[in-house]
Amino acid sequence: MAIVHIGKLAYPCVTRIRGEEAATKLQGQVGINHIEVDLSGVDMVSLSFLDGLISHFLRHGKETDFIFKIDTPILEDKLARVAGIRNTTIYFRYDEKEIRQIKPKFSRPQKPVFIPTKTDFRH
């Protein structure tokens, strides 16, 4: 299995376009082996970046060719939210631990309340 640190593909890892660019760079390596994308130790890995990366894999039917190595629950949460939004399967592992499938997380929006007049609206 090939291991690629995300820092070698993109910095900073915040925008969707950077995620898509990183996915394009990775795509050339897919097919021979699975690839482990190491997200650990990076300042910022945004949800948009991950969504750009993963949705690119999805469009090319390559989403199960990748495993994400992470080091924080925040990253796990982001991967779970992408899995929920995209309704897809994502594999991940923490350092030295077994590979697991992410449990998708679905956002539960609050029911919005219409406020007819904003006069002296304090929040």
Add this chain to the structure above:
Amino acid sequence: MIIFFIIVYYRWLFPVNLDFSNVDQLCAKVDFRSPRPIIDLSKVRFFRPFSLVYLGMFLRYHNCCNKAFDIIPPESNAARGYLARQNFWERFNFNPDVIKGEKLIRFTTSTSLNDIIDVENRPNIADDIAVAVLKVLRNNRVHVKVGLLSELVSELVDNFALHSERTLAVVAMQYYPNLRRVVLAVGDCGIGIRASLSTNPAYAYLVSRPHCEVTLKAIEPLVSRIPGCGTGLTNIRDETLNLGGRFTLTTGNGYVIIGRQGTKYGNMSYDLPGVQAELSLPEED
């Protein structure tokens, strides 16, 4: 009930803080029949970042339409000094589409806490702002999840870059140590959420819907002008709630506020083009 009305009347007569609750009313009161309309800031003692951005975009938009204003400055020395330090009048008193680059650069070179910066629409601007905000928050030892806050700001700047169809936006960052809170505001006077989203044929029906309803729609996952995109505002909503903060979003005459007290939406008193947003996040214990 009487006390309530006295308080409301007093605040209307003597506004102390200019913020989301009243900045649109201030703009709505401006009499455009006059050749040089008056903006009266004499009673303002304190400017929240959202109000600075909103008022700045109001001035910039009308300046682009060749409208000049007479402004009555704040009586408060502190408020007047604050605006002067931010180069507020000079900053918003030009048309960004015609200003020369060397003049513009004066406003875009520094990023610091308690400051306003103008943001040019250029490649990788959201990345650059994210890194700059991260650095500033770390250097000032602000106890928020700095990576996450920088990420959310970059989402807002990226939305401006992708959808506003304008040259400049503004970012204001303010840290309130006593309140243990960081507030960031981002604004532009571009085409706004409704005009942008309705260019996607799937959402063309929104062109005749109220701005506030369209804004609620835009916050839903995978709703975007660009097919397949649309996670930015959803992410801001979810992370703001996770962090116990508040997210305010206005476009045209619509607003949405998301926070612990729920999601509220409605109409602003003034119909200002573009998108203006504020993130208010508490420091961690």
